[in-house]
Amino acid sequence: MSIASSTTQRKRISDAKKPINSSRNARSISESKVKQLPLRSRQLSQRARSLLTLQKISSGIAFCLVASALGLYAWSVCVPRLWSQESRKLETLQRHERHLTAMSESLKNQLAQQAERPETGLAKLNPAQVIFLSPSSVSPLSQPQKTTTAENKPIVGNTPLAY
Numbered sequence: 001m002s003i004a005s006s007t008t009q010r011k012r013i014s015d016a017k018k019p020i021n022s023s024r025n026a027r028s029i030s031e032s033k034v035k036q037l038p039l040r041s042r043q044l045s046q047r048a049r050s051l052l053t054l055q056k057i058s059s060g061i062a063f064c065l066v067a068s069a070l071g072l073y074a075w076s077v078c079v080p081r082l083w084s085q086e087s088r089k090l091e092t093l094q095r096h097e098r099h100l101t102a103m104s105e106s107l108k109n110q111l112a113q114q115a116e117r118p119e120t121g122l123a124k125l126n127p128a129q130v131i132f133l134s135p136s137s138v139s140p141l142s143q144p145q146k147t148t149t150a151e152n153k154p155i156v157g158n159t160p161l162a163y
Contacts, residue, residue: 044052115122
């Protein structure tokens with residue numbers, strides 16, 4: 001080993017034993033290794049800004065197109081399907097109404113035929129025997145009487161109220 005190499009090793013060892021000022025040392029490292037970019041390179045170029053604006057606008061347009069496509073789908077597929085279901089319900093209700101009307105009319109006809117039979121004991125309609133009543137005058141409603149508290153008492157029987 002040479003004397004020069006041993007002295008450099010001793011110097012390194014002695015430097016390692018010395019307390020290091022960390023803030024000064026970190027500052028010197030950051031100043032020596034980190035280079036600041038010029039201000040011009042930090043700003044986006046006009047072309048990059050216009051591309052970012054174009055991206056935002058196209059994203060908004062894409063969102064609107066997707067929303068309108070879903071609306072058109074609902075209008076063209078879902079609404080007619082619901083319309084047909086409801087129209088089928090309406091048709092069945094109308095069919096039931098026609099059946100009920102027919103049944104009602106047949107019952108009326110059957111009752112009329114039974115009333116015309118002599119064995120039922122009903123008298124035939126004779127215009128000479130019809131009684132006409134004259135309408136009576138309607139008296140105005142009188143004021144309701146005040147009820148006493150004894151009348152408003154609940155009636156409780158001997159049987160239990162619930163089981």
